[in-house]
Structures are given as structure tokens and as C-alpha cells.
Amino acid sequence: MSDIRAYDARPEAEFGDYVALLKPRVMSLVVFTAFVGLAVAPVHLNPFVAVCSILFIALGGGASGALNMWYESDIDAVMRRTARRPIPSGRVSRGEALGVGLFLAGLSVMMLGLAANWFAAAFLAFTIFFYAVVYTIWLKRSTPQNIVIGGAAGAFPPMIGWACATGGISTESLLMFALVFFWTPPHFWALALFMKDDYSKAGVPMLTVTHGRAATRRHILAYTLVLAPFALWLGLTSVGGPIYMAVAVVMNALFIAGGWRILHRSEDAAVADGYKAERSFFKLSLYYTFLHFAALLVQHVAGGM
The missing domain is CATH 1.20.120 (Four Helix Bundle (Hemerythrin (Met), subunit A))
Structure with a gap:
């Protein structure tokens, strides 16, 4: 009965709360740098393939954001600038955030491989892993160099965009x-x-x-x-x-x-x-x-x- 009351007391999640899980402001930089990396590459890519590639890179960035919020919900709850995020505010559960993150990660990698090439897809998979595991789970709470090493995750998108067009580095x-x-x-x-x-x-x-x-x-x-x-x-x-x-x-x-x-x-x-x-x-x-x-x-x- 107490579990039912707790569930009933939880604020109802809206679509915007699930969008917020994806860190749209951070994703905007990911999308833009990936787009530029793709656009300036010396290989012309079919416009439809290019649009699909950027969309799936964006989904991969969103997956990273959701996985980050899932793991860092305890930190977010005590920091002023993050306390109103979907999980610490109680609008989205940690399990839901984990499910969204894993689903989008798998979908984005698979679809990028089919749309562009598998090298770019593997690069995207590594980037999601690097941000969610290497930075969020390992480095963030263990070393003051967290943002130095972990910053690589945010620097990979233009390389992924370039790889979508050229298949390489x-x-x-x-x-x-x-x-x-x-x-x-x-x-x-x-x-x-x-x-x-x-x-x-x-x-x-x-x-x-x-x-x-x-x-x-x-x-x-x-x-x-x-x-x-x-x-x-x-x-x-x-x-x-x-x-x-x-x-x-x-x-x-x-x-x-x-x-x-x-x-x-x-x-x-x-x-x-x-x-x-x-x-x-x-x-x-x-x-x-x-x-x-x-x-x-x-x-x-x-x-x-």
C-alpha cells in the first residue's frame, strides 16, 4: 500500500521531462560540431544519408545524457543548478532514465551503421561508452582531472561526422x-x-x-x-x-x-x-x-x- 501511495505522490512526467533527460543544450553542441565535421569533409554525402547520420548522432548524444543523469541523480539532487532535473525532482525514475539511455544507445549505433558506415557507428558506440562509463562512473568522482580526460567524449562528435562521410580519420x-x-x-x-x-x-x-x-x-x-x-x-x-x-x-x-x-x-x-x-x-x-x-x-x- 505504501508503494502505491508513493507512486501516486510522484509528479506525473511530461514529454518535456524525457527530452530533458537527453540534455538538449549539450546535445545541440554535439549535433552542430558533428554536422560541421560531416559537411566540411572532402567526400560528398547523399543529403538524406547526411540528415539521418546527424539524427542518429544526436540520439547517441541524448543516450549519453540519459545514462549520465541516471548515474548522477544523487549528485544532481544536492547541486542547485541540477536539483530541478527530471530524476532528482521525482518526475522520472532512475529505472526509466536507464531504460531510455540504453534503448537510444542501441538504436543510434545500429541505425548509424546502416545509414552511414560501421566505422562511424563503432566510433559512436565508443563515445557513448566513454561518456557513460569512463567519465561518469569512473572519473567524475575519483580525480580532479575528470573534466580533462572525460572531455574527450564531447570532442569526438566532429570526428564521427567526418567518419560518416569518409569512413575514417x-x-x-x-x-x-x-x-x-x-x-x-x-x-x-x-x-x-x-x-x-x-x-x-x-x-x-x-x-x-x-x-x-x-x-x-x-x-x-x-x-x-x-x-x-x-x-x-x-x-x-x-x-x-x-x-x-x-x-x-x-x-x-x-x-x-x-x-x-x-x-x-x-x-x-x-x-x-x-x-x-x-x-x-x-x-x-x-x-x-x-x-x-x-x-x-x-x-x-x-x-x-
Whole structure:
């Protein structure tokens, strides 16, 4: 009887709650970078096959998000920015999230193999495994390098898009991977600078928790300096050109300047102005990847014209 009452008391899930399980905002970056990787590849892909490929990559990204929410529901429940997600809010059960994640993972891999090629499908399967198991289950709660190593999962989509068109890997796709991979740590560490209490409360060993904010500031600048050469190198490949290079030069100069500004701020000054510089750097990081990949797309269209 108590189980029935508990079930009756649970808020009724709506369609939007199941969509939220797929982390649509994160999926949007996955879809866009995968689309650019596919579009700029030197092999023309049938438009219908291309659309299907992006759809199944998106489903694979959604599967990763659902599996992540399934495993991290206890963490999400104690963090302010995640407490209203479908599982901690009680609208979706952990079992439902696991079922959705596993179903979409299998469906996306199988359908991508049939639509594009099995190399791309295997790459997608590995990416889902890497995000759900290597990052979420293993790294997230065990090391402050969680976001560094785990960031590879978010960097694979442009390589998968490229593989859908070409059936393989190239220097261009590896550099697109590097662009997202080295961008991820400063992006998330900037967020952690003004969200440290959440990670500490949840027991997540983010760099700000284990090494402090001063060390995190140094790491942010270091990664912006490592990132810039890879971003510029991509502009010298077959997918680059003057349009991309102009965007890359400006954005990386701004990114390095932002990292430098963050490094030289005292904690007292940051607290006094509500982490204004750190929040500005985080917002800049949201535009950074989008503008680089958008520039690749514009460069490709301009080259074709």
C-alpha cells in the first residue's frame, strides 16, 4: 500500500521531462560540431544519408545524457543548478532514465551503421561508452582531472561526422577533436570558480575543490595557451582559410586575455564583484567553440562558391 501511495505522490512526467533527460543544450553542441565535421569533409554525402547520420548522432548524444543523469541523480539532487532535473525532482525514475539511455544507445549505433558506415557507428558506440562509463562512473568522482580526460567524449562528435562521410580519420578531424578537447577544461573550470560550493557539497573532486581556486586559475590560462596553436593549425589544413583564420585569431586572443585576467585576480576581488570576470570568461567560452565551427562551415561554403 505504501508503494502505491508513493507512486501516486510522484509528479506525473511530461514529454518535456524525457527530452530533458537527453540534455538538449549539450546535445545541440554535439549535433552542430558533428554536422560541421560531416559537411566540411572532402567526400560528398547523399543529403538524406547526411540528415539521418546527424539524427542518429544526436540520439547517441541524448543516450549519453540519459545514462549520465541516471548515474548522477544523487549528485544532481544536492547541486542547485541540477536539483530541478527530471530524476532528482521525482518526475522520472532512475529505472526509466536507464531504460531510455540504453534503448537510444542501441538504436543510434545500429541505425548509424546502416545509414552511414560501421566505422562511424563503432566510433559512436565508443563515445557513448566513454561518456557513460569512463567519465561518469569512473572519473567524475575519483580525480580532479575528470573534466580533462572525460572531455574527450564531447570532442569526438566532429570526428564521427567526418567518419560518416569518409569512413575514417584524418589530420583535419583530429584537429577538430583537439579544438573541443582543450577548450573543455577552461570552460568548465571557469564555471567551477563561481560554483565551487555546489561541487564541494556534492563530493565531486573538481579542481577548485581539491587544489583551490588559485591553482584552477593557473590551469585555465595554461589550457588557453595550449588550445590556441591547435585552433590556428586547423586553419592551415584543407578545411581552413582566411575566414576561419580571422575568427580563430580574434577568439583565441580574447580567450588568452580572459585567462590572463582571471589569473591575476585576487579571491577577495572576485568575491567582491560576484566573480564578474570569471562569469564573463565562461560566457566567452560558450561562443568560442560555436564560432570556430561556424567559421569552418562558412569557409567551406565560401570555398565551394
